[in-house]
Amino acid sequence: MREFIFKANKTITSPNINLKDLAGSCGRLDLLCRCVSDAFFLSHDIRRDVIFYAVLCGEPNPPVCIKFVGSELKKVSPDERNIAIFIKKALKKFLENDNKDDWIESTPGIYVKRLDFKNLVLEKLNEGKELIYLHKNGENIENIKDIKNPVFILGDHIGLLEEDEEFLENLKVKKVSVSPLELHANHCITIIHNYLDKLTQSK
Numbered sequence: 065m066r067e068f069i070f071k072a073n074k075t076i077t078s079p080n081i082n083l084k085d086l087a088g089s090c091g092r093l094d095l096l097c098r099c100v101s102d103a104f105f106l107s108h109d110i111r112r113d114v115i116f117y118a119v120l121c122g123e124p125n126p127p128v129c130i131k132f133v134g135s136e137l138k139k140v141s142p143d144e145r146n147i148a149i150f151i152k153k154a155l156k157k158f159l160e161n162d163n164k165d166d167w168i169e170s171t172p173g174i175y176v177k178r179l180d181f182k183n184l185v186l187e188k189l190n191e192g193k194e195l196i197y198l199h200k201n202g203e204n205i206e207n208i209k210d211i212k213n214p215v216f217i218l219g220d221h222i223g224l225l226e227e228d229e230e231f232l233e234n235l236k237v238k239k240v241s242v243s244p245l246e247l248h249a250n251h252c253i254t255i256i257h258n259y260l261d262k263l264t265q266s267k
């Protein structure tokens with residue numbers, strides 16, 4: 065299983081989503097949609113061994129965590145607008161649901177609940193997962209040949225906040241780089257998939 069946690073610092077937390085303005089009034093929802101697309105979609109297929117968490121921290125109701133489970137997704141397609149429609153449905157379900165503290169399924173394979181970044185990270189550590197913070201200044205990914213049950217943590221256009229980075233440092237989360245250049249988060253996801261696909265095939 066490959067898991068990703070994407071922290072969307074400014075992304076809207078109400079279903080009041082303008083599908084024509086994902087980047088502006090929706091707080092860079094376009095970035096999140098591209099990350100979901102690159103996390104799951106192959107040409108004419110889907111990666112069923114992926115779970116993707118988005119922690120939305122924008123107004124008016126943060127934090128909201130949306131979980132996408134590759135083996136269960138149905139009718140989602142790779143384009144940003146389509147993914148944004150599913151996120152809108154998840155946020156509507158979240159708003160309407162009285163119990164916000166348990167996962168509730170909004171559409172097949174897409175779940176939503178109240179969960180902040182730090183508690184999600186702690187949950188994954190408690191599950192025994194290997195947490196990896198993707199950062200330009202981390203250790204070169206190519207030095208790492210054995211990765212079991214990884215959970216990759218990514219920031220958005222702002223990156224992780226200083227307090228998030230300190231939190232990860234205190235937990236001794238490994239910092240790993242996929243390029244000497246600063247990339248978009250979705251490009252990092254593609255590189256990670258490619259690296260792990262090649263590692264798996266060479267075994």
Ligand SMILES: C[S@@+](CC[C@H](N)C(=O)[O-])C[C@H]1O[C@@H](n2cnc3c(N)ncnc32)[C@H](O)[C@@H]1O
Pocket residue numbers: 197198199200201217218219220221222223224240241242243244245246247248249252
């Ligand atoms: C557009 S970058 C963030 C830029 C932001 N200004 C910063 O300083 O963190 C989005 C995210 O992609 C990941 N990222 C970008 N370049 C990377 C690289 N070369 N190696 C690993 N991760 C990278 C990081 O997780 C980063 O938070």
